[in-house]
Amino acid sequence: MSDSPILKVRGVSKFFGGLTALNNVDFWVNAGEVVALLGDNGAGKSTLIKCISGVYRPDHGQITFNGHDITGQAPMAIRSLGIETIYQDLALAENLDVGANVFLGKEKKKRLLGLIPVTDDDYMRAEAAKALQKLDIHIPSLRQKLVNLSGGQRQAVAIARAIYWNARLIIMDEPTAALGVPEQRKVLEVIRTLRDQGIPIILISHTMQDVMDVADRMVVMLRGRVAANVPRAEATVDLLVKHIIGAGEMS
Amino acid sequence: MDKSKSTAAVPWYQSRDFWLKFLASSWTYLFLIAIVIFFSLTGRGFFTIRNFSNILVASTLVMMMAVGQTYVIITSGIDLSIAFTVGLASVICATVMRDLALAGTAIEVAIAAGVLSGMLVAIIPGLVNGYLVAWVKVPPFIATLGMYGIVRGASFLLTDGQQVVGGLPVALRDSLSSIGNGSLLYSIPEIGLVFFSRPADLTPLQLRGTDLLLPYPVLIAAIVVLVFGFILGRTQFGRHTYVIGGNEDAAIRAGINVKRHLLIIYCISAFTASIAGILHVFRFTGGSPLAGEQALLSSVAAVVIGGTNLFGGEGRLSGTVVGALIIATLTTGLVILNIDALWQFIIVGVIIIVAVLVGRVQQSLERRQLT
Structure with missing residues (x-):
């Protein structure tokens, strides 16, 4: 102390x-x-x-x-x-994949044909994978919807999100x-x-x-x-x- | 773990799970192909360019209503009011066109003003629905059921109780029909392919043999589908739509402006319904408060058959398109086979139930793959 x-x-x-x-x-x-x-x-x-x-x-x-x-x-x-609070309900969108959840509400965008903003799903998935790796968490497929993951894995996703955004x-x-x-x-x-x-x-x-x-x-x-x-x-x-x-x- | 290893040892084309997953994810496409083959083999005149072109044109009404409905259902809502938003748009559109044309306005101006005012007025029920659902927290079923009645009454008041808005000047009707019943590309016997419009001096035989290869209503519907499919599948707005449908609370905590988003969603629903109403005016050179009434349940059916989850969070516009095509194909095919058209309702009812069951099987398959 x-x-x-x-x-x-x-x-x-x-x-x-x-x-x-x-x-x-x-x-x-x-x-x-x-x-x-x-x-x-x-x-x-x-x-x-x-x-x-x-x-x-x-x-x-x-x-x-x-x-x-x-x-x-x-x-x-x-x-x-x-200061990030992770409540029991985790506040995740279980119908979406890990990348979408780590970037929930702060989606990374890229410009299609240099013009139209679209979500950059590959980038978000890759960044989510890195964040999970830092926590030593392995998730079988990053394209899986969260609803198909175990409770511990979901908890990890919620933590990874907090860490990724500099908690x-x-x-x-x-x-x-x-x-x-x-x-x-x-x-x-x-x-x-x-x-x-x-x-x-x-x-x-x-x-x-x-x-x-x-x-x-x-x-x-x-x-x-x-x-x-x-x-x-x-x-x-x-x-x-x-x-x-x-x-x-x-x- | 052992299970997945044993299936991994089997080549994919022998794995039961692979075929089950394939069937679950693409059965609607297979079903559409199957009924097209079935009607082609059994119905005379089904397998013709003209008939396919007719089916596509006929599908646009349900298709346009189903596009907005898909968005609404993905947010775990429902929009019943579009049953009469279609009619409201058609009534406003036809009335404005008629009155302007009768007052001596140029036809093109009258048409443009009619289309714009039809769209604008139709957004009003969308705004009210969105406000009631997002701010007042009225359940979507109740809010839009209320608007269903209000829009119905308003539309009939606008037509003085008449079911049809007619009395359009002949020149205006010809212009409307050249789009509503016209095509970007015609195939005419002895002439070949012709772009934009039908030559005026065709023999009756040529007229009868003319095929519409790219009907304008289908083109317009295709553009609407592509634009809204892109927004739903690729943009941040689309992503937030899924987030709200999956976990509204998480969406709020993630800083998504859920209220504004829902307001826009219900306006999209009203907007695509208004496209259906305006197409009605072009095809039938008049408006009717009842233009969309029969198509409401079909639009919901198309969405559900297309794999969108009624509880929200899941669904694609491509599925909805297939759903709408299945319904239109069934309707036409049964007529050609001279089977009572009422069978269509029974068949569509069965497919809806099958669609929900298949969705459940698909979910359990996804889960099994992981454990």
Whole structure:
């Protein structure tokens, strides 16, 4: 933790009517670090993530990214700064191929006969292949529609898209939920590959094994507060579960 | 994995999957060829240039409506209102032409003004459909069903309840017909090939033997098909159409302006329907609110037979063209065989169901290939 954090959340609170969803939360992510965000349903994980990605505007506090104040900025602005959130539904067009999905909404064009702009599908497929290669992901045919790929492969495509467009912090919401065991392992490998390439990750997960496998640090939330901040070396499943259910407060 | 290895060892022409995939992807083409061969062998006068030219001309109505319908269905919508957008365009077009010609305007000017006003007015239901679907979030079936009634009523109000807009001056009708029933290239007995228009001094025998090799309505329809096929298949606009049909939420999050896109899609649907209505005016030298009513279901059938998924995200315009040709071939073939034309509905109904089933088989084949 020698480097200064790339993302800093300081004293953030968020209220919904009378409900306090976040209460004076401090949270940070260092460069090249995988931070697991844990907590029971309603503990405030999602609210915190949505404040970072710009979906919600915090009522108090400040969020900075690479030294820029991003508090309350629009989701698109925050994405263009390099914070990419991959939700469980992945936001892919499963009826199209990998190239089309990596370039979704930002299609590469070329001019036919020097005149008419058309989509450059070969270029997009080749670039998508490179992006997947960087993540050490193999997909049998790049011309395949996503609907024919496995859940882990689709997850990889969503990550590859984020990386391709220069994501500098990736937030992943339950990336291994709804995947088979070999697929889960593959996604965890991708997360490690990303970290080795220096891209920090916030990982929301309910699966203790995943968290123990890949996270460098675990942040546990409880009733809108940060209840614990546990480095990997000190973490055990027991300890984390205690914090999650609130038994850690008493001990 | 073992499975794919064992099939890879078999030459492709012996692999069951290869033939199944081939059948699934091209059965509509094969079916079209099969019915053409069948009617050619059984129906007298079916296998003639004149008959094929007639089939193509007859197919343009359904074809034009189906072009826009393909776009709409790929976005997982449907446009029922084109049933009367065709008629609205034809009524406006014919009325403007007639009134201008009667007022002494030059024929060419009257025709150009009629065509333009037909297209422009027909865009209005498209704009309303697009607004209702994209902004007000009315389900496309309901929004366009509403417009179906509104456009129908409006068209009949414009004609004072008449089914036909007639009374066009003879000179105007001749001009219209020379395009609507004319051809870029004629084949005339004892003369040979003639471009642009029929010579005036033909014997009755020559007249009867004249074939239209490139009828103007077919040429116009072909241009519309090529332009919109290109847009759908090759451009960013086309790609976004598939994205919206596949996952509207992903499209929004990817920064695609989904609302504007849907508005344009419903306008395209209205536009190609208006081409159908204007072709009607040229072919029959008059307009009718009912010009497109019978063709609505056929247009949807052509799209579905052509392999477009009713749930959106999948489909090609080439498939739609084949679908429209199958319907037109069946209609003409059954008439030539002197079979009750009502059988056409039954046959088309069966093909639609087959098309949906084949689409499902195709999807499972694609999936099997990978695992």
